[in-house]
Structures are given as C-alpha cells and as structure tokens.
Amino acid sequence: MSRRKIVFFVAVLILMSVHSANAKDINIVDVFSDIDSTDITIHSGEHYTGITLKAELTFKGNVLVSKQIHIDEVSSDTDITKIAFWDLTNPKEGFYRTIMTMSMDGSVLETKYSNFSYGWQAMPGVSIKDIVPDSSGISIILAPFYTTKTGTSKPVLTDIEYMLVDGDTVIYRTTDNRVTVVQATPLSKDWNVLLENNHDYSTRVKARISSPEDAVIAQSKDFTSKDDVRITELYRDETGASATVEGYSQVPFDGYVVFTVTKDDTIIEEVREKSPILTTADDETIEIIWTRKLAAGIYGLSVEVIGNDGDILDRWDTVIESDYDSSADATPVPTPTETPGFSIIPAIFALISLILLSRWMDRRDG
Structure with a gap:
C-alpha cells in the first residue's frame, strides 16, 4: 500500500471517530424572552465541547442587543439552561423577537425564535409581587390579577419554576x-446545592399559566451568599455551658463558638470551641467545662x-447564678494523734530527776 493511500485511510478513520453534532442528539428545547x-x-x-449560543433581541427587524454564551463542555443526556440579560434603557412599546442560534465549530446546529410584546400586552392571570432570595432558599408572593364583580379573586392555576443562577448558568x-x-x-423553596x-448569585422565577390564555412571566433578583448560623438553645451553670447552634445557609459554616x-x-474565663461544619x-450542641467551678455569685455569660x-x-x-461554696471542697488539716507510750517519757524524766535530787541531798547531810 502506498504512503498516500495509508495517509488517506488514517484520515478517514479519524473522521469516522469524530462524533459530529446533529439536531437529533443536541437541540434547543426551550426559549423564553421578555x-x-x-x-x-x-x-x-x-x-460535546465548544458550543456557542447567540441571542439577538430584535425590534421591527433591527437587532437591538446581541449576546454570546459559550459552553465549554456538556455531558451526555444533560439539560443546560443559560441566561442573558438585555440591559435595555427606555425600551419602546411594541412587538419584539428573540433569535436564538446554537452553533459548534462554526456550523449552525439550530435556530429558534421567541416572540413577546411589551407595553400593551394582555395582562396574565397572576403576577409575581415579591421575591426574597437568600443563602438558604427563595420566597415569593403570587397574586391574581383578575377579580370577579363580587370583589373576590378569580382562581388561577399556575406552574412555578425556581432557578438559582451562577453567572449565566x-x-x-x-x-x-x-x-x-x-x-x-x-x-x-430551599436550595439543595452548596x-x-x-x-454573587441570581434567582429567576417563572410562572406559567394557561388561562385566560397561555402565558409565561419571569422575574429575577440578585443576592450575595453568606454563612448563617444561630444559637437556638443555651444551658449554663457553675460547672460549664452548652450551646445548640443551627445552620440557616447553604454556605458551609466552619467557624467557632466563644x-x-x-x-x-x-473576664474570668474565655473558651473558644471549634464547631462542626453546618x-x-x-x-x-457545643459543650464546654470551666477550668474551675465558679464560686458563689452572679456572673455574666456571653456566647x-x-x-x-x-x-x-x-x-x-x-x-x-452560682451558689457553689468553694470552702466545702477544702481538705481539712488532720489533727495530730498522740501516740500511746510517748506520754510516759516526761514522767520517767521527772522520776529520775527526783532520784538524783534525793541522792544529792543525802550526800550533803552525810
């Protein structure tokens, strides 16, 4: 086989081994725009790797904003949602169209469109009145737009989708x-990711309704994540103290209890105790023991x-408030015990003294 044929054969094998993208195995499944x-x-x-999404917002055929989103890698059998913000100033009322194009290696794989009107569109059945996101989750308030002639609200059935966004993902x-x-x-809803x-994160809430007509509304809000732990229970006495702390954030707490x-x-005593990750x-529950029991009296405790x-x-x-009597634990000094037999020594000494004195007097008289 000639060198040219070998090179051609290897090139064919390489091309066959490269999996080319097509609309069957990667595609746009949903586009929403406002x-x-x-x-x-x-x-x-x-x-796949190296995917590019191009989002264009158009008004009366003119492109107002163009955004490009790059996806470095996507795993098999996976959904990925990307978000772009238009950052428009003083938008005009009217009909808008979003053109979403997905490409890879310079080749366009798919294009989809999303249309919406601004300023004079029919009001949907519900509105998102408030969004409060934090490091533990998100809270919202939904309210109906329509009321009956009697002043009561007209029920609306809706599906709510909550998104946590990091950057554009x-x-x-x-x-x-x-x-x-x-x-x-x-x-x-609580976040189930760390x-x-x-x-800095963003949250996005989408409400989908089908009555009085199909409609989707969305609202976004930013927040900065922080660790959050609170004391829920405290016990203390003259011997020591314990504090129960509870986590209120998906940011892992890795701090201390003092x-x-x-x-x-x-300051009589300060104890700094490492907390488990929460x-x-x-x-x-963090438990500590004082170096020594607190004597009777009233003390301040700060945790x-x-x-x-x-x-x-x-x-x-x-x-x-301690009523501990520190003197109760004092070790009494033992009273020396007189050893039997030692008390006879002074008596013997006195007897000997009398004998010697008697002999001295006899010699003197004699």
Whole structure:
C-alpha cells in the first residue's frame, strides 16, 4: 500500500471517530424572552465541547442587543439552561423577537425564535409581587390579577419554576406544579446545592399559566451568599455551658463558638470551641467545662458564633447564678494523734530527776 493511500485511510478513520453534532442528539428545547432577559435550555444526548449560543433581541427587524454564551463542555443526556440579560434603557412599546442560534465549530446546529410584546400586552392571570432570595432558599408572593364583580379573586392555576443562577448558568432548579392562586399566596423553596461564601448569585422565577390564555412571566433578583448560623438553645451553670447552634445557609459554616464569663466587667474565663461544619437545618450542641467551678455569685455569660470571615453571626447574653461554696471542697488539716507510750517519757524524766535530787541531798547531810 502506498504512503498516500495509508495517509488517506488514517484520515478517514479519524473522521469516522469524530462524533459530529446533529439536531437529533443536541437541540434547543426551550426559549423564553421578555424585555429584561432571555433563557435557553438545550438538551444533549452525547458529550460535546465548544458550543456557542447567540441571542439577538430584535425590534421591527433591527437587532437591538446581541449576546454570546459559550459552553465549554456538556455531558451526555444533560439539560443546560443559560441566561442573558438585555440591559435595555427606555425600551419602546411594541412587538419584539428573540433569535436564538446554537452553533459548534462554526456550523449552525439550530435556530429558534421567541416572540413577546411589551407595553400593551394582555395582562396574565397572576403576577409575581415579591421575591426574597437568600443563602438558604427563595420566597415569593403570587397574586391574581383578575377579580370577579363580587370583589373576590378569580382562581388561577399556575406552574412555578425556581432557578438559582451562577453567572449565566442555572445551577439548580425546582418547581411547584398546579398551584392554585386565589389571593396573595406565599411560596418558598430551599436550595439543595452548596454555595460559595461571599459569592454573587441570581434567582429567576417563572410562572406559567394557561388561562385566560397561555402565558409565561419571569422575574429575577440578585443576592450575595453568606454563612448563617444561630444559637437556638443555651444551658449554663457553675460547672460549664452548652450551646445548640443551627445552620440557616447553604454556605458551609466552619467557624467557632466563644463562651466568655465575666465578673464585675472583668473576664474570668474565655473558651473558644471549634464547631462542626453546618449547613441549612443542621444543628450541633457545643459543650464546654470551666477550668474551675465558679464560686458563689452572679456572673455574666456571653456566647458568640464567629463566622467564616471572623464576623459575629449571632450572640446570646445571659447570667450565671452560682451558689457553689468553694470552702466545702477544702481538705481539712488532720489533727495530730498522740501516740500511746510517748506520754510516759516526761514522767520517767521527772522520776529520775527526783532520784538524783534525793541522792544529792543525802550526800550533803552525810
């Protein structure tokens, strides 16, 4: 076989081994857009790298904003949702179109469109009145738009989707399906993924309704994640103390609990105890023992939870009333016991003295 044929054969094998993308194994499954932002969900049946999404917001045929989103890698049988914000100033009322194009290696794989109107569109059946996200989860309030002639609310059935966004990527999503909204309805969801401390995230809430017509509304809000732990229970006496702390954040808490005893504004003892790592709904009891029992009196006790950044997350001030008598534990000095037999020595000494004195007097008289 000639060198040219060998090279050609190897090239064919290489081309056959490269899995080319097609609309069957990677495709756009959902596109939503409004005047503030757009999100796109793609599904990949195989493993791919180097995917580019191009989002264009158009008005009367003119491109107002163009955003590019790069996906370095997507695993097989995976959904990925990306979000882009238009950042428009003073948008005009009218009909808008979003053009979403997915490409790889310079080749366009698929294009989809999302249309919406701004300023004069029909009002949907519900509105998202408020969004409050934090490091543990998200809370929202839904309210119906329509009321009957009697003044009561008209029930609306809606599906709610909650998204946690890091940069332009949805890292967690959960849903509430078939929620009946008759009046202002509060809803909450917890995040089930770990968060980084002092990191900026976004939340996105989408409500889908089918009556009086099919509609989707969305709203986003940002927050900065922080570790959060609180003292829920405290016990103390002259011997020691214990504090139960509970996690309220998906940022892992890796801090300390500090117990400080004071008497007349003077620190008597301070104990700094490392806490086990805590996240949302985790709790742990930290127990410590004083170096020595506190003598009778009234003491101040301050318990502080020190966070990952050295800041005070929670504090509980109380008192310790001790009735411990420290003298009760004093070891009594033993009374010396007189040894039998030792008391005869003085008597013998006196007897000998009398004998010697008698002999001396006899010699004198004689």
